[in-house]
Amino acid sequence: MPFFSGEKRKPRAGFFKFSCCTGCGFELAYFQRSLEDTLKSFDFTFFRLAYSSGALEGPFDLALVEGTVTEPHQAVELKRIRENSAVLYAVGSCAIAGGIPAIKAGGRELEIEKRVYQKKLYRLTSMRPSVLSDYVKVDGCVRGCPPGRRDLEEALVSILLHRRPEFIEYSVCVECKLRGNICLLVDEGLPCMGPVTNAGCGALCPACHRACYSCFGLMSRANIPALKNKFRELGLSGEEIERRFTLFDALRLKK
Amino acid sequence: MNGENTFQKNYEALISRELLAAWVEGFKENFRLIGPAGGKGEAEFREVFSFNEINLDYQSTMLPPGKTFLLKPVEEILSFNITPGGPVAEEPPLPDRKRILFGVHACDTHAILYLDKVFLGVFPDPFYRARRENTFIFSLNCKTVSGLCFCHLVGTGPFLKAQSGYDVLLTDMGSEFLVELKSVRAKKIFSLEGRPPEGRDLEKKKELELELLKNFRKDFKADGLREVFLSRPDHPVLKETAEGRCLSCGNCVMVCPTCFCHDIYDEAGVSLARIKRMRRWDACQDYFFAKVHGGNFREERQARLRQFVFHKLDYEGQFGVKGTVGCGRCIRWCPTGIDLTEIAKEMMK
Numbered sequence: 001m002p003f004f005s006g007e008k009r010k011p012r013a014g015f016f017k018f019s020c021c022t023g024c025g026f027e028l029a030y031f032q033r034s035l036e037d038t039l040k041s042f043d044f045t046f047f048r049l050a051y052s053s054g055a056l057e058g059p060f061d062l063a064l065v066e067g068t069v070t071e072p073h074q075a076v077e078l079k080r081i082r083e084n085s086a087v088l089y090a091v092g093s094c095a096i097a098g099g100i101p102a103i104k105a106g107g108r109e110l111e112i113e114k115r116v117y118q119k120k121l122y123r124l125t126s127m128r129p130s131v132l133s134d135y136v137k138v139d140g141c142v143r144g145c146p147p148g149r150r151d152l153e154e155a156l157v158s159i160l161l162h163r164r165p166e167f168i169e170y171s172v173c174v175e176c177k178l179r180g181n182i183c184l185l186v187d188e189g190l191p192c193m194g195p196v197t198n199a200g201c202g203a204l205c206p207a208c209h210r211a212c213y214s215c216f217g218l219m220s221r222a223n224i225p226a227l228k229n230k231f232r233e234l235g236l237s238g239e240e241i242e243r244r245f246t247l248f249d250a251l252r253l254k255k
Numbered sequence: 256m257n258g259e260n261t262f263q264k265n266y267e268a269l270i271s272r273e274l275l276a277a278w279v280e281g282f283k284e285n286f287r288l289i290g291p292a293g294g295k296g297e298a299e300f301r302e303v304f305s306f307n308e309i310n311l312d313y314q315s316t317m318l319p320p321g322k323t324f325l326l327k328p329v330e331e332i333l334s335f336n337i338t339p340g341g342p343v344a345e346e347p348p349l350p351d352r353k354r355i356l357f358g359v360h361a362c363d364t365h366a367i368l369y370l371d372k373v374f375l376g377v378f379p380d381p382f383y384r385a386r387r388e389n390t391f392i393f394s395l396n397c398k399t400v401s402g403l404c405f406c407h408l409v410g411t412g413p414f415l416k417a418q419s420g421y422d423v424l425l426t427d428m429g430s431e432f433l434v435e436l437k438s439v440r441a442k443k444i445f446s447l448e449g450r451p452p453e454g455r456d457l458e459k460k461k462e463l464e465l466e467l468l469k470n471f472r473k474d475f476k477a478d479g480l481r482e483v484f485l486s487r488p489d490h491p492v493l494k495e496t497a498e499g500r501c502l503s504c505g506n507c508v509m510v511c512p513t514c515f516c517h518d519i520y521d522e523a524g525v526s527l528a529r530i531k532r533m534r535r536w537d538a539c540q541d542y543f544f545a546k547v548h549g550g551n552f553r554e555e556r557q558a559r560l561r562q563f564v565f566h567k568l569d570y571e572g573q574f575g576v577k578g579t580v581g582c583g584r585c586i587r588w589c590p591t592g593i594d595l596t597e598i599a600k601e602m603m604k
Contacts, residue, residue, distance in 0.1 A: 034524060037524065037526035038525045040526070041525055041527075153523070153524060156525050157524075161523070166520065169542070170538060171502070171503070171541070173504040174536075174538050174541070177317075177318065177328070177506065177509035177536070178536060179328075180299065180328075182317055185590045186587070195503075195504035195506070195590050196504070219542075221556075222502070223500075223501060223556065226500050230591050
């Protein structure tokens with residue numbers, strides 16, 4: 001029964017955070033024109049950025065989870081959230097692809113910890129980064145760093161209307177053309193990640209004359225070797241290419 | 256057409272660049288003027304406020320004029336509210352602003368005629384029709400040819416041969432412009448003063464075209480492709496190009512002046528107060544384009560590439576003409592330089 005059809009109870013929602021910058025949470029809290037409607041339509045029983053109190057237990061009609069799993073207790077918490085939620089969406093590149101916290105997946109844990117923290121490493125409980133879907137079933141991916149307005153809204157509306165969400169699933173190039181941006185990769189030879197990156201940002205960087213750096217993560221079935229070849233033709237070194245592809249997608253590409 | 260209009264009026268004239276400028280400037284009062292502007296990088300079609308902004312020597316633009324201004328990249332086609340009594344729909348007003356689309360090359364004019372077949376055919380689209388009826392198309396014969404042009408092979412250029420479907424045809428004759436009023440409405444509305452062209456002027460126009468034809472670099476046999484496509488739909492060149500170079504980014508089809516596919520989807524705010532039904536250009540190179548209930552009928556990348564190549568170079572059964580107008584945009588804007596004419600040549604071997 002859709003929630004708009006006169007049902008008294010509002011859907012219960014929770015917003016959870018693991019290792020990340022909390023940018024996705026901020027995006028929801030700063031959901032400018034829609035924040036009031038969002039809080040009117042949903043009963044956010046857990047959303048640390050908006051309310052200091054909140055019940056972690058659930059049950060939830062919708063769980064939005066941001067961040068990468070990098071500590072043992074997070075894995076436990078994630079499993080509990082899953083068991084108490086009807087629908088769980090991964091929000092943001094960290095939760096979906098590993099994002100920035102997963103850059104460390106490229107090396108050995110102890111060596112990276114030594115480089116960053118130097119001593120008293122026994123205090124660290126950090127472990128190898130994992131995406132949410134390594135632990136639990138994820139019902140949808142709200143891509144972005146942070147997500148675009150459209151997909152975030154789609155996630156919430158899908159719950160209100162009881163339908164399957166239709167998240168954006170095409171390349172940044174499509175959005176660039178819709179916006180009329182002159183192609184930076186073709187016209188200026190800038191190493192733009194647009195052709196393999198999932199859209200949703202509205203081609204923000206190319207519109208500001210900056211090459212896309214794939215913060216929304218790779219789109220599904222991207223032709224990675226073909227773009228790497230193109231970058232080689234542009235004169236980029238192997239390391240430069242590797243860095244571009246593993247900035248947000250280290251986990252998916254290392255596997 | 257009434258008698259007094261046909262009497263005394265010139266439908267063809269040679270006028271100087273200055274007079275052309277003054278003539279076009281005169282339309283600004285009643286028309287929004289859209290033309291190719293900018294020249295340092297790539298020219299683009301946009302609204303211009305004076306004739307000087309128009310780049311008459313432009314070679315090509317990234318986005319095609321017809322598709323961009325007649326079928327907008329994204330537009331709202333319907334909105335509805337969910338009320339206790341049920342959904343209440345509201346249609347946005349039809350666009351009624353009079354416009355001149357100035358400086359449309361022969362290939363792009365043919366592309367508009369192609370879009371007409373799609374959007375003014377069996378199921379006319381009210382938004383496209385309203386824009387089309389309110390837009391006067393001033394075509395411009397080409398002065399230069401790029402290495403990627405192949406309009407000469409598919410009969411769409413470099414000089415416009417179509418006799419209807421647009422309003423005015425301009426040809427740069429060097430010191431003067433040949434202006435030809437082509438449509439009934441153009442003949443009614445626009446008055447033209449200038450020297451009527453004589454035999455030697457038309458002779459010169461022909462020479463200019465012949466001169467231009469020498470500069471084409473692309474060469475493949477457009478006829479007979481159908482048999483090849485039908486007999487070898489799994490030709491290795493398709494797989495090699497798809498796996499080795501195709502990024503499935505969709506650039507080729509987004510910049511294509513005849514690619515008419517669009518997606519229709521609903522945009523709902525969280526309040527669900529006003530749900531907008533949107534239409535935007537879609538790209539068949541996306542993996543999810545052909546995903547339907549139960550599966551995806553173009554699962555493989557090469558199937559999607561094949562769809563593009565065949566639809567452009569064949570598929571005459573659909574609208575009676577080829578899907579391509581030979582503008583070369585898909586080659587120019589492909590990040591890895593995939594060239595459908597090269598694929599066709601390879602398949603013809």
